[in-house]
Structure formats: structure tokens, C-alpha cells
Amino acid sequence: MLPLILASTSPYRRELLARLRLAFQCVAPGVDEVVLPAESPLDRAVRLALAKAAAVAAHHAGATVIGSDQVGVCKGELLDKPGDAVRARSQLQWLSGAAATFHTAVAVVQAERGNILQFVDITTVYFRALSNAEIERYIAIEKPFDCAGGIRCEALGITLFSRMVSEDPTGLIGLPLIALARALRQLGYDLP
Numbered sequence: 638m639l640p641l642i643l644a645s646t647s648p649y650r651r652e653l654l655a656r657l658r659l660a661f662q663c664v665a666p667g668v669d670e671v672v673l674p675a676e677s678p679l680d681r682a683v684r685l686a687l688a689k690a691a692a693v694a695a696h697h698a699g700a701t702v703i704g705s706d707q708v709g710v711c712k713g714e715l716l717d718k719p720g721d722a723v724r725a726r727s728q729l730q731w732l733s734g735a736a737a738t739f740h741t742a743v744a745v746v747q748a749e750r751g752n753i754l755q756f757v758d759i760t761t762v763y764f765r766a767l768s769n770a771e772i773e774r775y776i777a778i779e780k781p782f783d784c785a786g787g788i789r790c791e792a793l794g795i796t797l798f799s800r801m802v803s804e805d806p807t808g809l810i811g812l813p814l815i816a817l818a819r820a821l822r823q824l825g826y827d828l829p
Contacts, residue, residue: 639700640699641660641701641703641821642661644692644693645704649791653807653812654812657828659828664697667692668688670685672715679742685704686755689744690703691748694746699749701746701826702748704744705741705811709738709786711732718785720782720783721782726773728787729775732787733764737762738759738760741808743756743820745821745824758804760803760805760809761801761803762790763798775796790806
């Protein structure tokens with residue numbers, strides 16, 4: 638099998654891919670994640686996932702490269718990583734009682750063989766009405782400053798939701814493993 642590379646520096650994606658128990662390395666893709674005018678959240682996620690995989694594959698032609706990107710949107714606005722407690726608080730107050738949709742795109746590229754597999758997971762999260770005290774406790778415990786919308790669903794962030802609609806709960810974390818496992822099996826990787 639070709640060596641496997643995750644085109645990401647995300648610790649969340651690295652932890653998810655490790656669940657498949659395949660040897661892989663992580664390489665920073667170095668892609669500018671600029672928002673293009675009039676680009677839909679779905680199109681942005683697809684474009685960036687492919688750009689990340691292609692950037693790394695250009696330097697590792699003999700590997701299978703996985704690129705992924707996630708774009709969240711609520712009330713027509715993109716959900717960024719808050720970076721600090723002030724922005725996390727503001728985002729969570731804004732998300733309270735609302736629905737947010739996360740588009741997680743993946744591109745699997747084998748440059749040497751000319752293979753490109755792409756797929757998208759779409760997850761919609763419905764937030765409970767959140768009190769300021771709940772938001773403060775959540776931020777103090779989780780410090781979710783590096784997560785889109787300020788939600789870390791693999792931990793206490795799950796308590797912020799009233800429900801979630803998804804085909805793959807790992808998609809919300811940033812790398813939909815059900816579809817990725819299917820793609821890797823299609824490319825000949827042995828998975829249970």
C-alpha cells in the first residue's frame with residue numbers, strides 16, 4: 638500500500654484517523670483558507686479539502702493524501718474558531734436556540750495513480766436555549782477556542798445540543814470516518 642498522509646495539523650483529525658489503526662503521518666498543507674466572494678459554505682469546504690490534499694500530494698506523489706476542511710454556518714453567517722473566551726461567549730450566545738450546519742469535505746488523492754475521491758458529510762446541530770451561566774461554565778471547562786463555533790462536541794459541547802442530524806458523528810469533529818474508511822477500502826487499504 639502507498640504511504641498514508643493526513644494533510645492537516647489538526648489534533649482532532651489526527652486522533653480520528655488514528656482510530657482506523659493505519660500507519661500515517663501528518664503534513665501541514667500550507668493552504669491559504671481565504672473566503673472567496675459568493676462562495677457557498679459547501680463549495681468552500683470542498684475547494685479547501687481538495688487544495689490541502691493536492692498541496693501535500695504535489696510533494697508526496699507516491700502517497701495517499703487525505704485533505705479535509707469543515708465550514709460551519711448559522712443564520713447565513715460562517716462560524717469561525719473563536720480564538721478566545723470573549724468571542725466564544727459571543728458565538729455561543731448567538732447560537733443559543735438556533736440550528737447550525739457543518740459541511741465537512743474530504744479529498745483523498747493519489748497523485749501518482751491519478752486517483753481523486755471526494756465526499757462531503759453534512760451535519761446539522763440544534764442548540765438548546767443556553768443560559769449565560771451555562772455558557773460561562775462550558776467555556777471555563779472546555780476552552781473551545783480552536784473549534785468552529787466554539788463547540789467541542791466530542792466532550793462537553795454535546796450538552797449544548799437538543800439534537801443532531803448526521804450520517805456520521807465523526808464528521809462534526811472534522812473527519813467523517815465512515816465515508817473515509819469506505820474510500821480507503823476502495824483504494825485497497827485493509828480495514829476491519
